[in-house]
Each structure stands twice: as structure tokens, then as C-alpha cells.
Amino acid sequence: MNLLRAELLKALTTRLLLWYSLGLLAFLTLVISTRIGSDRRESLEQVSTQRSILEHAGLAPVFTALLGAVLLTTEYAHGTINQSFLAVPKRPRLLAAKLAAIVLAAFAFAALSDGLTLLIAKLWYAGRGITLDLGADHVLVPLLGAVGASVLAAVIGVGLGALMRRQTATVTAILVWLLIGETAIGAIGDGARFAPGHALASVVSAHTNGGGNTLGIWAAAATAAVYAAIFVVAGGLAMIGSDVPSSGD
Amino acid sequence: MIEVRSLTKRFRGTTAVEDLSFSVPRGRITGFLGPNGAGKTTTLRILLGLVLPTSGQATIEGRRYRDLESPLGTVGAVLEASNYHPARSGRNHLGVMATAAGIPSPRIDEVLAEVELASAAARKVGAYSLGMRQRLSVAAALLGRPTLLILDEPANGLDPEGIRWLRNFLRAFAESGGTVFVSSHVLGEVSQIADEVVIIHRGKLVAHEAVSDLTARTTGATRVRSPRADELVERLRAAGIEAEAAGAGRLIVQAPPERVGDIAAEAAVPLHELVAETSTLEEAFLELTREQPS
Numbered sequence: 001m002n003l004l005r006a007e008l009l010k011a012l013t014t015r016l017l018l019w020y021s022l023g024l025l026a027f028l029t030l031v032i033s034t035r036i037g038s039d040r041r042e043s044l045e046q047v048s049t050q051r052s053i054l055e056h057a058g059l060a061p062v063f064t065a066l067l068g069a070v071l072l073t074t075e076y077a078h079g080t081i082n083q084s085f086l087a088v089p090k091r092p093r094l095l096a097a098k099l100a101a102i103v104l105a106a107f108a109f110a111a112l113s114d115g116l117t118l119l120i121a122k123l124w125y126a127g128r129g130i131t132l133d134l135g136a137d138h139v140l141v142p143l144l145g146a147v148g149a150s151v152l153a154a155v156i157g158v159g160l161g162a163l164m165r166r167q168t169a170t171v172t173a174i175l176v177w178l179l180i181g182e183t184a185i186g187a188i189g190d191g192a193r194f195a196p197g198h199a200l201a202s203v204v205s206a207h208t209n210g211g212g213n214t215l216g217i218w219a220a221a222a223t224a225a226v227y228a229a230i231f232v233v234a235g236g237l238a239m240i241g242s243d244v245p246s247s248g249d
Numbered sequence: 250m251i252e253v254r255s256l257t258k259r260f261r262g263t264t265a266v267e268d269l270s271f272s273v274p275r276g277r278i279t280g281f282l283g284p285n286g287a288g289k290t291t292t293l294r295i296l297l298g299l300v301l302p303t304s305g306q307a308t309i310e311g312r313r314y315r316d317l318e319s320p321l322g323t324v325g326a327v328l329e330a331s332n333y334h335p336a337r338s339g340r341n342h343l344g345v346m347a348t349a350a351g352i353p354s355p356r357i358d359e360v361l362a363e364v365e366l367a368s369a370a371a372r373k374v375g376a377y378s379l380g381m382r383q384r385l386s387v388a389a390a391l392l393g394r395p396t397l398l399i400l401d402e403p404a405n406g407l408d409p410e411g412i413r414w415l416r417n418f419l420r421a422f423a424e425s426g427g428t429v430f431v432s433s434h435v436l437g438e439v440s441q442i443a444d445e446v447v448i449i450h451r452g453k454l455v456a457h458e459a460v461s462d463l464t465a466r467t468t469g470a471t472r473v474r475s476p477r478a479d480e481l482v483e484r485l486r487a488a489g490i491e492a493e494a495a496g497a498g499r500l501i502v503q504a505p506p507e508r509v510g511d512i513a514a515e516a517a518v519p520l521h522e523l524v525a526e527t528s529t530l531e532e533a534f535l536e537l538t539r540e541q542p543s
Contacts, residue, residue, distance in 0.1 A: 006349035013341040014334060079332035082299060083342075083389060086326055087349040089298045089315035097349075244299040246290055246329065 068157025159231025
């Protein structure tokens with residue numbers, strides 16, 4: 001419990017979470033406003049459209065993947081990993097505490113994303129004089145999917161961060177993969193649905209059955225969980241079996 | 250208290266530490282000396298579990314650092330002063346370490362006061378001077394009330410006032426029964442505080458002995474002043490002793506004072522000065538780590 005508190009303290013004593021939250025707010029405002037502002041009234045009244053608008057809460061996993069990577073690699077970037085390992089020399093324990101902390105942070109971040117998505121959508125719908133029917137069948141399911149995907153993405157981020165350790169390289173790798181790699185792999189056909197980004201997107205959309213480039217919710221969750229496990233194990237082994245860099249001799 | 254046995258560390262073909270063995274006794278201040286690149290930092294980081302040895306072992310109280318029941322309660326480590334997140338305050342840095350180690354938070358204020366940083370505790374570390382960051386490192390090392398301090402070049406970048414503070418602090422720590430193992434290339438500092446020194450060069454042990462023994466062993470010369478210096482030189486050379494002029498009536502003789510005095514007495518040569526030359530730790534260090542012609 002002490003370790004978890006220490007890791008949360010690390011996250012809360014810098015402005016990292018604040019900047020990520022502001023970034024999320026800006027992105028959600030932009031994409032939801034663009035979507036609702038430009039769509040036809042008849043389309044916006046449909047339950048399927050309303051559900052797809054709430055799927056924008058699924059931006060959160062992108063942020064939590066980066067957050068997980070940054071919370072881990074910032075320790076190496078600033079050299080504070082030395083003090084962390086001095087206080088907690090059993091490295092698997094430290095990694096476990098970091099994972100627990102990032103899971104909690106991802107929950108909070110996804111909840112924030114859900115809340116902001118609902119708020120922005122409500123305001124736009126009210127502005128256009130249309131009812132956003134939150135009681136309709138499965139409309140709110142993507143918000144739950146965003147929570148699950150955010151947690152899995154954060155764990156993947158921590159694992160990748162532990163594996164790569166260099167902050168700029170890790171963040172660049174995540175962004176390049178999500179923006180270019182996932183798009184490129186989409187060209188190969190149905191197999192792309194098993195790519196990590198596609199799987200996480202399928203968790204957010206949370207459809208019972210998949211199709212095309214989309215997996216069903218449980219297959220998607222299992223696929224993303226496998227990626228998370230692979231990255232955590234690989235990152236953990238790298239963390240345990242490597243030297244902590246120093247500028248001395 | 251510290252045992253290093255047959256320790257070797259290689260980094261991608263480069264040997265940083267090679268078959269190094271020494272021990273550091275409890276309750277003393279031991280200096281850890283060597284030129285840049287000698288392997289001091291690598292050795293200390295292996296000792297602290299931050300670097301994995303290629304072979305051999307380094308233990309504290311008979312255990313590897315990672316196996317200590319209370320790491321911060323046993324060892325306080327002062328490493329690079331740059332190991333801080335600049336956006337975190339000094340108090341927050343200590344708070345993170347204390348929380349992780351289960352140390353009660355009132356201890357944070359105690360160590361901040363001990364290193365005279367209480368007034369700057371709420372400031373971000375990015376605004377600290379190098380000396381303040383070094384003091385913060387010492388505060389972090391003291392959090393768990395350790396009995397052993399391991400310091401890696403703690404005087405680096407400190408101004409004279411900071412160096413004096415550090416020297417007094419380490420002396421007080423040792424006088425209270427603590428053990429100090431401090432690496433440095435500021436030899437003057439080590440000679441003022443250390444009881445003994447471990448000297449390494451190119452990853453290998455060069456010397457491990459008391460400072461007084463080391464400085465005595467690396468000299469043996471005697472400074473002599475006499476109104477009949479020329480006559481004394483002849484007598485000394487006749488006895489197979491090397492002597493060279495060092496100014497008017499002054500000689501440096503490669504023999505202990507007792508031997509020089511006896512020869513002068515036998516020859517009835519008056520002496521106005523007869524002083525054993527003791528080398529400084531710096532001279533001893535340079536002599537021991539001098540490159541041998543290949």
C-alpha cells in the first residue's frame with residue numbers, strides 16, 4: 001500500500017495529469033463539436049448516431065497509453081529511478097506498484113473523458129434542440145468500453161515504457177504506431193482487427209459481435225489483454241535485467 | 250560492513266571493474282579514490298543494486314542491497330545531484346521516498362532541518378543550486394536513519410562553504426558511530442576526513458590502507474638544512490644514500506631522519522633542520538595511479 005501511495009504521489013506532484021486533462025478536453029471539444037455541428041438533424045436523432053458520438057470518449061485510451069509510458073519513462077529521464085530503486089530495490093514490486101497506480105489513474109482519466117464527452121454532447125444537442133436519449137438501448141455502453149480500453153492502454157504504455165526506457169522514443173513509437181502503423185495494417189484486411197489499436201477501438205465500441213475490422217467486445221478485450229500482458233512481461237524482464245544508467249564512471 | 254569480492258563488470262566489451270576485492274570496516278570513514286573512469290561509480294552502483302555485476306559480489310552486512318530488510322534504514326546513498334524531477338519540491342521528493350519506504354512524514358522535516366534546507370523545502374528542485382540539490386541528496390540518504398552512508402563524489406560542484414559543511418557533517422556522522430564510504434577525486438577533502446582509503450585504477454585495486462600508512466609508504470625522504478651541506482652529501486653518498494640539493498644549504502635525502510642524523514653525527518656535521526618528508530594523499534594517489542610505460 002505504501003508503494004502505491006508513493007507512486008500516486010509521484011503522479012500528483014507534477015502537472016502532468018493536469019496537462020493531459022486539458023489536452024483531452026481540447027480534443028474532445030474539437031472532435032465532438034465538429035461531428036455534431038456538421039451532421040444532419042435526422043442523423044443526430046438516431047440512437048446509432050448518438051451511440052457513435054459517445055464513442056468519442058474512446059480518445060481516452062490514446063492519452064492513457066501515453067500517460068502510462070510517460071509516468072514510467074520520466075523516472076529514467078530525470079534519474080529519479082535511482083531513488084525509486086534505492087527505496088524499493090525489489091524491482092518487480094516497484095513495477096507492480098506502478099501498474100496499480102496507472103490503473104487507478106486510467107480509471108479516473110476515463111471517467112473524466114466520459115463526463116466531458118457527455119457534457120459536450122449534451123450541450124451541443126441542447127443547442128440544436130435535439131434530445132440526447134441516454135436511456136436508449138446500449139447508448140451508454142461505449143462509455144464503459146472507454147474505461148476498459150483506457151486501463152488496458154495504460155498498462156500497455158507502462159510495459160512499453162519499461163521496455164524502451166527512453167521517453168521521447170517511447171512516446172514517438174506510440175504515436176507513430178497509432179497514427180501510421182494501425183492505418184497501414186488496416187490495408188491487410190480483416191487481420192487488422194487483431195492489431196492493438198483496432199482491438200482497443202473495438203473495446204470502446206463494445207459491440208457484441210464483430211465484423212470487418214472490428215472484433216466483438218470479449219474477443220477485443222481478450223486480444224488487448226494479451227498485448228498488455230506481453231508488454232508488461234517484456235518490460236518487466238527488461239527492467240529487472242538491466243542496469244540503471246548513470247553519468248558517472 | 251561492506252564486502253566486495255572478486256567483482257567484475259563489463260559493459261559491451263569494456264571492463265569497468267575487474268576482479269575487485271576489498272572490505273570497509275564499521276565505524277570508520279573510508280575514502281574511495283581513483284581517476285575518472287577508474288570504476289568507482291560502477292562499483293558503488295553495483296553495491297546499491299543499480300548495476301548488475303558480471304561476476305563476483307558486493308554485500309552490505311552480508312547481504313546484497315536488494316535483500317536488505319530495510320534498505321533505507323541500513324544504507325543512505327548520495328548519488329548524482331541531478332537525479333531530481335525539476336517540477337517537484339524538495340519536500341515532495343523526500344515525501345515520495347519516505348512513503349515508499351514506510352517512513353513517517355515527520356522525519357522529512359527533521360532531515361530537512363538537519364541539512365539546513367527547511368526554508369527551501371517548498372521550492373521546486375529546478376530552482377535549487379547544485380549545493381542545495383546535494384544537501385537534498387544527503388537529506389534523502391538520512392531519511393531512514395541509516396548506519397552506513399555511501400556517497401559518490403559528494404563534493405562535486407560544491408562551493409567552499411558547501412564543502413566545509415559536508416566535511417563537518419560526515420565527521421559528525423562518523424563520530425556518532427556511523428560508517429562512511431565516500432568516493433572522490435577531491436583528494437584534499439578525503440585526506441582531511443578519511444581514516445583509510447581504497448584506491449582503484451582501471452577497475453583494479455591499487456591500494457587499501459590507512460591514510461597515514463599510505464602517505465608514509467610513498468615517501469621516506471628527509472629534508473635537511475646544514476651549513477656544511479656539501480660535506481654531508483659526500484658522507485651520505487659514501488653510505489649509498491641518494492641526496493640532492495634543494496637550495497642554499499638544503500638537501501632532500503632519500504633516507505629516514507634517524508639514518509641521516511646518525512651519519513651527520515658521525516661526521517660531526519651540524520644540522521639546523523632535520524624533518525621527515527610526508528607526502529600528501531594527492532602525491533600518494535598520483536604515484537599509485539601513474540601510468541606505467543608500455
